Amino acid sequence: MHIKKQRLLTAGPTPLLxxxxxxxxxxxxxxxxxxxxALYREVLSGLREVFxxxxxxxxxxxxxxxxxxAAVSNFFRAGDEVIVCSAGKFGERWVDLARAFGLxxxxxxxPYGEVVSPExxxxxxxxxxxxxxxxxxxxxxxxxxxxxxxxxxxxVRATPAILVVDAITGLGTMPLDIDGWGLDVVVxxxxxxxxxxxxxxxxxxxxxxxxxxxxxxxxxxxxDLTRERKSAAAGESTWTxxxxxxxxxxxxxxxxRAMGMDKxxxxxxxxxxxxxxxxxxxxxxxxxxxxxxxxVTAIRAPKGMDSSAIVRDFRExxxxxxxxxxxxxxxxxxxxxxxxxxxxxxxxxVIAQLEVILASRGVSVELGAGVAAIQRAVLNARxxxxxx
Amino acid sequence: MHIKKQRLLTAGPTPLLxxxxxxxxxxxxxxxxxxxxALYREVLSGLREVFxxxxxxxxxxxxxxxxxxAAVSNFFRAGDEVIVCSAGKFGERWVDLARAFGLxxxxxxxPYGEVVSPExxxxxxxxxxxxxxxxxxxxxxxxxxxxxxxxxxxxVRATPAILVVDAITGLGTMPLDIDGWGLDVVVxxxxxxxxxxxxxxxxxxxxxxxxxxxxxxxxxxxxDLTRERKSAAAGESTWTxxxxxxxxxxxxxxxxRAMGMDKxxxxxxxxxxxxxxxxxxxxxxxxxxxxxxxxVTAIRAPKGMDSSAIVRDFRExxxxxxxxxxxxxxxxxxxxxxxxxxxxxxxxxVIAQLEVILASRGVSVELGAGVAAIQRAVLNARxxxxxx
Numbered sequence: 001m002h003i004k005k006q007r008l009l010t011a012g013p014t015p016l017l018x019x020x021x022x023x024x025x026x027x028x029x030x031x032x033x034x035x036x037x038a039l040y041r042e043v044l045s046g047l048r049e050v051f052x053x054x055x056x057x058x059x060x061x062x063x064x065x066x067x068x069x070a071a072v073s074n075f076f077r078a079g080d081e082v083i084v085c086s087a088g089k090f091g092e093r094w095v096d097l098a099r100a101f102g103l104x105x106x107x108x109x110x111p112y113g114e115v116v117s118p119e120x121x122x123x124x125x126x127x128x129x130x131x132x133x134x135x136x137x138x139x140x141x142x143x144x145x146x147x148x149x150x151x152x153x154x155x156v157r158a159t160p161a162i163l164v165v166d167a168i169t170g171l172g173t174m175p176l177d178i179d180g181w182g183l184d185v186v187v188x189x190x191x192x193x194x195x196x197x198x199x200x201x202x203x204x205x206x207x208x209x210x211x212x213x214x215x216x217x218x219x220x221x222x223x224d225l226t227r228e229r230k231s232a233a234a235g236e237s238t239w240t241x242x243x244x245x246x247x248x249x250x251x252x253x254x255x256x257r258a259m260g261m262d263k264x265x266x267x268x269x270x271x272x273x274x275x276x277x278x279x280x281x282x283x284x285x286x287x288x289x290x291x292x293x294x295x296v297t298a299i300r301a302p303k304g305m306d307s308s309a310i311v312r313d314f315r316e317x318x319x320x321x322x323x324x325x326x327x328x329x330x331x332x333x334x335x336x337x338x339x340x341x342x343x344x345x346x347x348x349x350v351i352a353q354l355e356v357i358l359a360s361r362g363v364s365v366e367l368g369a370g371v372a373a374i375q376r377a378v379l380n381a382r383x384x385x386x387x388x
Numbered sequence: 389m390h391i392k393k394q395r396l397l398t399a400g401p402t403p404l405l406x407x408x409x410x411x412x413x414x415x416x417x418x419x420x421x422x423x424x425x426a427l428y429r430e431v432l433s434g435l436r437e438v439f440x441x442x443x444x445x446x447x448x449x450x451x452x453x454x455x456x457x458a459a460v461s462n463f464f465r466a467g468d469e470v471i472v473c474s475a476g477k478f479g480e481r482w483v484d485l486a487r488a489f490g491l492x493x494x495x496x497x498x499p500y501g502e503v504v505s506p507e508x509x510x511x512x513x514x515x516x517x518x519x520x521x522x523x524x525x526x527x528x529x530x531x532x533x534x535x536x537x538x539x540x541x542x543x544v545r546a547t548p549a550i551l552v553v554d555a556i557t558g559l560g561t562m563p564l565d566i567d568g569w570g571l572d573v574v575v576x577x578x579x580x581x582x583x584x585x586x587x588x589x590x591x592x593x594x595x596x597x598x599x600x601x602x603x604x605x606x607x608x609x610x611x612d613l614t615r616e617r618k619s620a621a622a623g624e625s626t627w628t629x630x631x632x633x634x635x636x637x638x639x640x641x642x643x644x645r646a647m648g649m650d651k652x653x654x655x656x657x658x659x660x661x662x663x664x665x666x667x668x669x670x671x672x673x674x675x676x677x678x679x680x681x682x683x684v685t686a687i688r689a690p691k692g693m694d695s696s697a698i699v700r701d702f703r704e705x706x707x708x709x710x711x712x713x714x715x716x717x718x719x720x721x722x723x724x725x726x727x728x729x730x731x732x733x734x735x736x737x738v739i740a741q742l743e744v745i746l747a748s749r750g751v752s753v754e755l756g757a758g759v760a761a762i763q764r765a766v767l768n769a770r771x772x773x774x775x776x
Contacts, residue, residue: 003647005731006406018394025413259391317770318733343393345706345737348759352736356763360770367763368756371736375744375755382705382748 004319009350011141011169011296011323011337012064017195017255020248027244036243037235043246044232046253047202050261051171051186053178057204058228059249061242064168064189067201069097070223071164071185075133075212078102082133083124083161085116085152089142089326090166094135101218106131112143112329113288113298118151131161132212138170142326144298144335145288146174153181162209168192169295171202172261173268173339184209192295193264193340195255196248205229264340268294271338271347274377278351278370282358287333295339298325300332302363307334313357320353344378392707397738399529399557399684399711399725400452405583405643408636415632424631425623431634432620434641438649439559439574439592441566446616447637448589449630452556452577455589457485458611459552459573463521463600466490470521471512471549473504473540477530477714478554482523489606494519500531500717501676501686506539519549520600526558526574530714532686532723533676534562541569550597556580557683559590560649561656561727572597580683581652581728583643584636593617652728656682659726659735662765666739666758670746675721683727686713688720690751695722701745708741732766 008015029036047057060066072094076082082103084094087110098105106128110116121134134156139146149165156163162184167176171186172193178186183206190200205213205225213226222239231238256264272294279286279299287298301307307324308331314320325333336350351370358365396403417424435445448454460482464470470491472482475498486493494516496504509522522544527534537553544551550572555564559574560581566574571594578588593601593613601614610627619626644652660682667674667687675686689695695712696719702708713721724738739758746753 001643001646003643003651005729005733007733255389255391258389263391319731320733341393343707345393345395345708345741348740349733349736352740352759352763353733356766359763360767366760368760371740371759372754372756375740375747378744379748 002319006319007321009320009322009337009346011192011335011339012189013191013198014193014195014337014340015342015346016197017252017341019255020196020251023247023251024244026247029243031237031241031243036241039246039250040237040241041235043250043253046250046257050253050256051178051188051202051204052176052261053204055178055204055206056229056232057202058225058232059237060201060203060223060228061199061237061239062201062223063198064187064201065093066223067168067187067189067203068093068166070201070203070220070225071187072097072101072103073218073220073223074225075162075164075185075209075216076101076103077215077217079104080132081106081128081130082135083108083121083128083131084135085121085137085147086110087115087143087145088112088137088140090137090140094166098135113145115140115145115147115291118148118155121152122155125155125159125161129159131159133161133164135164136166138165138167138176139173139293139295141169141296142329143288144293144296145291146293149176149183150181153183157182162206162212169293169339172264173293173295175265178204182206190245190249193268194249195252195341196245199242199245200249267343268339270377270381271342271344272297274344274347274374275336275338277373277377281373282355282365282370296335296337298333298335301334302358305361305363306331309361310334310357313360314353317357318353320350322350344374347374390707394707395709397708397710397725397734399580399723399727400577401579401586402581402583402725402728403730403734404585405640405729407643408584408639411635411639412632414635417631419625419629419631424629427638428625428629428634429623431638431641434638434645435590438641438644439566439576439590440564440649441592443566443592443594444617444620445590445592446613446620447625448591448611448616449587449625449627450589450611451586452575452589453481454611455556455575455577455591456481456554458589458591458613459575460485460489460491461606461608461611462613463550463552463573463597463604464489464491465603465605467492468520469494469516469518470523471496471509471516471519472523473509473525473535474498475503475531475533476500476525476528478525478528482554486523501533503528503533503535503679506536506543509540510543513543513547513549517547519547521550521552523552524554526553526555526564527561527681527683529557529684530717531676532681532684533679534681535679537564537571538569541571545570550594550600557681557727560644560652561681561683563653566592570594578633578637581656582637583640583728584633587630587633588637653682655731656727658765658769659730659732660685662732662735662762663724663726665761665765669761670743670753670758684723684725686721686723689722690746693749693751694719697749698722698745701748702741705745706741708738710738732762735762
């Protein structure tokens with residue numbers, strides 16, 4: 001039994017929307033009924049609205065990676081050349097998926113903490129004019145770095161390739177104009193800015209991508225999006241729906257629509273900007289200073305300190321669950337999340353905790369200095385909203 | 389629909405223990421079964437353990453005031469002289485109850501923000517040697533003031549009077565040695581340090597009080613504690629049990645026993661002490677500096693400012709629900725709670741919010757200064773716990 005108050009503060013699962021959690025108690029329902037179809041239709045139309053697209057948005061019973069797999073297995077033929085951008089753990093997952101399904105990936109790597117530039121993607125497209133797809137992260141969660149999705153989309157648009165975007169932490173944290181920029185396949189996940197538990201993946205599919213799908217020959221059944229599209233048209237999921245999560249999602253989508261997707265994005269952006277100023281006030285080094293994401297801020301552990309110790313102190317001293325670095329970055333960075341149901345009060349507490357942790361480990365920090373940086377951001381935003 | 393994340397931060401209802409809330413979903417049970425009796429017995433024995441008494445502790449389906457009424461209606465005869473200490477809204481409630489039931493109260497008043505001293509109680513007991521009862525608050529929630537319960541108990545013990553203690557916010561926030569000090573009737577409520585929703589009142593009854601009860605003649609039925617005592621012996625509630633709250637209470641009591649009641653008290657005391665140092669760091673004036681409670685800290689609004697505006701800013705700017713003054717104190721003070729399921733991270737956030745609110749209203753405050761005071765308290769406590 002945890003005696004300390006527990007706070008889930010990671011970039012996914014994220015803090016849960018209370019009314020969405022409560023709605024899950026209504027799960028004693030059958031999914032092949034008109035009542036459920038009405039709910040499912042509401043959810044699909046809500047997803048389309050918050051994705052901000054006229055494209056179909058499909059819902060899969062899977063973690064985000066299931067959505068990524070669907071984005072690979074539905075649109076290509078064995079041996080297809082695809083350009084895969086990889087600048088972190090999730091870029092590597094694209095590479096793994098492409099290889100697992102027998103594609104021929106051209107991998108554009110960038111060091112952790114950086115992103116693959118649009119120029120490099122443009123060059124690769126010229127060198128590989130037959131490439132059938134380009135894979136990117138909108139926001140690379142493992143490093144807190146944001147890709148220039150718009151610029152890359154502009155380059156892909158004129159080619160036969162489709163742009164496949166892992167937007168699992170990108171959706172709701174950064175502007176993504178799916179139709180305006182031409183993002184062909186966009187994958188989201190329930191446990192991110194959607195503020196509900198893991199278990200649902202979302203995939204939007206453009207007309208260009210559906211044309212790819214018509215010629216695709218990779219093995220798939222559970223994640224067959226063409227079949228899922230037909231079911232969706234009938235207000236159903238192909239396989240058994242995750243009723244509890246659909247109930248939660250319906251509440252979350254009502255909340256996001258009441259707030260406005262742009263405001264949800266602006267909230268993450270404000271919190272991210274404030275986190276960076278707090279890090280600066282505490283003389284901490286950002287891990288991805290050139291391309292910082294708004295979903296999560298990765299911060300380097302102070303010299304000589306293992307970030308695992310910081311993560312452990314958060315948990316043991318304060319009951320706060322924050323994320324370590326992943327893979328090779330474990331021990332080197334820690335990550336402060338601010339997507340979905342996070343607010344400035346969460347940040348006040350997490351930065352105050354961080355200051356106490358650093359001070360208790362002998363790092364020279366001015367107590368309250370990081371918090372004050374965030375308070376100034378709040379006050380400035382308030383002035384800005386009064387004067388505009 | 390609230391767009392801002394809502395935080396309940398008042399002195400009652402208090403923040404809820406998550407596992408207790410979850411347990412309420414098991415309410416599809418019948419209360420006249422062996423299963424429920426086993427649960428009810430566990431709860432009654434758990435209450436006795438956390439009250440820290442060998443006395444019977446009974447559980448009523450009522451708000452705290454129902455428990456106060458039971459403490460009046462069960463132990464006295466019409467016209468009995470009783471000494472009632474009143475230094476706030478809840479002291480006044482004792483007076484109201486005594487009058488409503490036809491007792492003859494001798495009212496010892498103290499200004500809001502102070503308490504009635506043991507000396508005054510001693511004098512009154514000398515002047516009224518036939519007084520049958522003395523009524524006090526352990527902690528006066530409306531003003532954040534703590535009575536010297538132990539000293540008063542020492543004076544009452546040698547008289548025919550019983551000491552009746554409203555410990556609704558006192559339990560779990562201050563030491564109360566019911567048996568050692570001789571507290572005859574002690575009233576608690578579910579929505580305070582017990583960390584569950586309102587709807588249950590708890591009453592412990594000493595042998596001396598049961599002797600009073602045997603001679604009592606005030607009208608009562610629903611709150612008849614003698615009848616409730618018999619039911620409790622059979623593992624039952626006299627009337628229909630509040631099944632959802634009993635389920636929640638069972639979880640809360642398991643939590644409190646795992647933590648230790650002394651630790652729960654120490655937590656409130658540490659948070660209260662830190663709140664006072666934060667107020668000092670922000671040049672704010674405490675409302676009850678001579679006898680501050682550990683349940684809630686009342687702070688005067690800065691000169692020329694209405695505390696209602698501060699309370700409103702907490703709600704509108706941050707979604708935080710904190711309490712205004714009650715009755716005559718409305719607009720003059722605001723109250724920061726720290727009983728039950730509160731921790732230092734709650735305090736980091738609430739003080740950071742307060743600093744932003746004051747700054748945005750033109751009060752000269754050093755941003756982060758109050759938070760730093762709390763951080764120092766955390767760091768000192770950590771050193772203390774390492775070195776002891």
